[in-house]
Structures are given as structure tokens and as C-alpha cells.
Amino acid sequence: MKSIVVGSFKFLEAHSGFKMPLIVIYENPLGHDGWFVGRLFNLEEPTNYIVKAKTLEEIELKIPSRFIRFNRHISDDKCIVCTYL
Numbered sequence: 001m002k003s004i005v006v007g008s009f010k011f012l013e014a015h016s017g018f019k020m021p022l023i024v025i026y027e028n029p030l031g032h033d034g035w036f037v038g039r040l041f042n043l044e045e046p047t048n049y050i051v052k053a054k055t056l057e058e059i060e061l062k063i064p065s066r067f068i069r070f071n072r073h074i075s076d077d078k079c080i081v082c083t084y085l
Helices: 056-060
Strands: 021-027 036-042 045-053 069-071 080-084
Touching: 021 056, 036 056, 045 056
Parallel strands: none
Antiparallel strands: 021 036, 021 080, 036 045, 069 080
């Protein structure tokens, strides 16, 4: 899947095309060494949209404030930091 890097996920505030958007935050995922990456999902389906930043704090500023953070579950892939719903 070819990623589309966007400046933030704030466009979700006005976009109604997603049934249930969620954002998974990764640290150093494959192909993005040294970066935190947030990928937008629609329900359980990944989309092409990602945000990138050098710190977790920078990534979190790119997520709409209405989203709620859920920390990584022990069974999640180790590069997953958290998920926002």
C-alpha cells in the first residue's frame, strides 16, 4: 500500500466518509526507522493516510481532540504505541 503523508488528521473533524475512524500510532515501523507514524484505519481496514513525526508528542498534536487514547495491549505488535478512537 502506497502511503499518503498528510500534515494532520484534523480533516477528520469535517469528513464523514469513515464509518469508525481510528488511528494507530507506531514507533519505528518497517520503512520508517527513527519516526513515529500514525496510520488512519476505517474500522479494521488500514487506509493510505499517515502522519509522521520525530516524537510521540508531535504525533499527538496531529490527532483531533475528540479522539481518546488507548495504550498498547500486551498482545499487540511491539512497534504499536497506542490507538486513538
